[in-house]
Amino acid sequence: MNSSNEKIIEKIKKVLELSKNNPSIEEAKSAAIKAQRLMAEYHISMSEIEIIDDIENIVEEKIDVGTGNKWKYTLSWIVAKNFRCKYFYYGKSTVVFYGYEKDAKIAAMTFEMLFNIGNKESMKYYQKQRQKYLSKCEDFDGKGIKNAFLNGYLLGIQEVLEKQCTALMIVIPKELEEKYINRISKSRKINTSFKLRKTFEGEQAKREGKKIGKDIVMSRRIETKA
Template sequence: MSNREQIIERIKKLLSHSVENGATEAEAVAFALKAQKLIAENDVEDWELGEECKQEVIEATTEKSYSRAWRGFLAATVAENFRCKAIQRQRFTETSSRRKTFITFIGYECDAKAALMVFEHLYAVGNKLGKEHENRYYTDKDAYENFVRGFTQGVEDELAKQCQALMLVCPKDVDDYYNNMSLKQPRRQRAIFGSEHSREAGRAAGRDAVRSRRVEGGKPAYQLA
């Protein structure tokens, strides 16, 4: 078996560690990040991965809705590292008379599905830690918003290192698919009262969230309930 064949097999093995196949959510995220890194480092084409990753542009949408304003910032940050585009869509659901917001990742199948999984996990972590921070620092009017925006920046700090080092770019057909969509401009977010302490606390947590998800990393510094 050639060196490239060994790499392909390793990527396939990493991609097989899904929640559906028995991995925990945290493990699946770690394996997805590692597989994506190997794909980019070795310029692996999707067709080389066979059924594990079809080279067609798809839309992968979250099953649950997201009400917090920072969802778009985090989605865009994750999408860039997975050669995707992220959009927000609103629609009515069977259980609500108000429109709910869902996140959609547009990209090649492996990229879009991995981005969605990583987004959902990091959002859950950031949201949980943000609420805890808000409870501790209730004198900060916008403690939650400052923390989660810092958290997103911390995630971007870590993911950008890989994105820039590997010179990741969004494929042309993904760009074309996105540019041909009819999209509304997202609603402008309200101004918040800045808190450097809350921002920095969130930023450190965001960096650690990505570092601790890597296969080669140490124990996570946070824990989901």
């Protein structure tokens, strides 16, 4: 390894430490994304960084987002695989990210933020369309419009995160895979999959949702440029 790479790796390690030991949720998320950007820019792999220098604890980070909102299951799948985690559910309201402590915490914080923004933006879009039709004294059938928006929102998030995941060659560690299988086999309370209902495909709503999803991931609301 040349001295230039060593300096970059040390810089990335320092940024990762900020994400791990930072009382500010926003700064922790920004530091994690900044580290990933540096790794992608300089073609540094996860193995070179040796994120887990010591044996790091595997933890469960729980987020209770209530019942309903079935799109949360797809969102948890997207976030987990892009932050080196596994996931499962307790009942119909609690999403659990299972992984090394740093990864699981960042995944949970990112999920919660994206979930809250998705609900807020989909409702905003619904109300905007409703007012548009009512102002023209036209009947408004909003059935499925929020689901179409959220479907696009998820696609936008997935597209941006997976490009980064591929560039960084992020994979689930073998040890984590083995412990996850052992963990879910020991509890009948754990759910690992849900069937999602087919949603109304409103192309305009879907396009708007996808744009918002991509913008959210790429904006300073969840990352800072390296």
